[in-house]
Amino acid sequence: MLDSTRPTARRTRRAVAATAGVASLALALTACGGGSEEPSAEGADPDEPITLTVATFNDFGYSDELLARYSEEHPNVTVEQVKAAKSEDARSNLTTKLAAGGDGLADIEAIEVDWLPELMEFPDLFTDLADPALDGRWLDWKVQQATTPDGKVIGYGTDIGPEAICYRADLFEAAGLPTDREKVAELLGGDDATWDDYFAAGKKFVGKSDAAWYDGAVPTYQGMVNQLDGAYEDPATGEPKDLASNTAVKDLYDQVLTASVDDELSAGLEQWGEDWVAGFQNDAFATMLCPAWMTGPIEENSGGITGWDVADVFPGGGGNWGGSFLTVPASGPNVEAAQELAAWLTDPAQQTEAFENAGTFPSQVDAQASEQVQSFTNDFFNEAPVGEIFTARAEAIDGAPFKGQHYFAIHQAVQNALNRVDLNGDDPEKSWQGALDEYASL
Numbered sequence: 001m002l003d004s005t006r007p008t009a010r011r012t013r014r015a016v017a018a019t020a021g022v023a024s025l026a027l028a029l030t031a032c033g034g035g036s037e038e039p040s041a042e043g044a045d046p047d048e049p050i051t052l053t054v055a056t057f058n059d060f061g062y063s064d065e066l067l068a069r070y071s072e073e074h075p076n077v078t079v080e081q082v083k084a085a086k087s088e089d090a091r092s093n094l095t096t097k098l099a100a101g102g103d104g105l106a107d108i109e110a111i112e113v114d115w116l117p118e119l120m121e122f123p124d125l126f127t128d129l130a131d132p133a134l135d136g137r138w139l140d141w142k143v144q145q146a147t148t149p150d151g152k153v154i155g156y157g158t159d160i161g162p163e164a165i166c167y168r169a170d171l172f173e174a175a176g177l178p179t180d181r182e183k184v185a186e187l188l189g190g191d192d193a194t195w196d197d198y199f200a201a202g203k204k205f206v207g208k209s210d211a212a213w214y215d216g217a218v219p220t221y222q223g224m225v226n227q228l229d230g231a232y233e234d235p236a237t238g239e240p241k242d243l244a245s246n247t248a249v250k251d252l253y254d255q256v257l258t259a260s261v262d263d264e265l266s267a268g269l270e271q272w273g274e275d276w277v278a279g280f281q282n283d284a285f286a287t288m289l290c291p292a293w294m295t296g297p298i299e300e301n302s303g304g305i306t307g308w309d310v311a312d313v314f315p316g317g318g319g320n321w322g323g324s325f326l327t328v329p330a331s332g333p334n335v336e337a338a339q340e341l342a343a344w345l346t347d348p349a350q351q352t353e354a355f356e357n358a359g360t361f362p363s364q365v366d367a368q369a370s371e372q373v374q375s376f377t378n379d380f381f382n383e384a385p386v387g388e389i390f391t392a393r394a395e396a397i398d399g400a401p402f403k404g405q406h407y408f409a410i411h412q413a414v415q416n417a418l419n420r421v422d423l424n425g426d427d428p429e430k431s432w433q434g435a436l437d438e439y440a441s442l
Contacts, residue, residue: 102331
């Protein structure tokens, strides 16, 4: 039975940032040819000492104590975690080594959800992790994200990113806005919150404050575009939509830039950059779109700053930003043992502990329903009941939007256009043309 105490959050570097990568993933992996076959375990001594490496990025919540416990249960296995500082570093390492045949990869490689469409073009490079014994462990849409059309599962789900709104209650109070998290949710539209409601509240705020409403146009757009099914590609065919005639995307682009630039709601900061980090200390913005894992970076960057809280609300209904998986490269020498470890790490008990360690909200059904998650509070965020809040936000998610193999590159082109305007003051229409030109060159 899970412990029913009320834990509080610890710091985390969990940050799943959108990355451009060093080259086209599909292009790099094409050089691999047909992929590698799984090594045979026939004749292997199950008690022979082995070391299993787990490659992660940022903070998955896998503490040394958690990994040591696996070794206690499996005395012949030593587990070593190799942690990349940023997701783009992990992605570059993975694609480069896959293109070289897999030599040097970890036994378990963590991946971010937006890498999946490209990786799934080369399923033979990964071990099929499908296991009837694990059916029902995860949310259905989480499993589907990592399942190929012929039923091969290339990743076990770790966390998901249900989105709420994090806000500075002290800046709200100074601007004459409500500070109680329930009243803030009402201010932003409550159960029927829209993006217009969010931007309207921002106009009230900036009229009475020197701070901006939110950090930047790109992260705000990210929350909006994640609510479109097949934003850049046709879900039926996987073919890219013509960006020049993609009115749904262009409308979001115009809406977020009108709010960011014309209404001066954006602080004009690039997420994860030095200025963005400094902005937490400089009262640069009052709200953020806040997937569960973002609570860690906010706390880490806000040392000495009080006033952060979390409201159980999100414009447009539910939204998921980010979430990761554990894969087992087929080229590894200990594939069977690595799959067993990956299954253990993504067991509800371990993912509940990872949530306590790093704020990574579990994708496992039983973990979400556990007393530990439901009663979890975060002292830094004014003792917000983040377990309850992010459970409610997860329940508002209506499946996962379609993202095909073209998503990553097209999305980056649009993000680049947004940044040119929000960060550098470029003309929005000229910058959009730049996105069209970039799209045409893909």
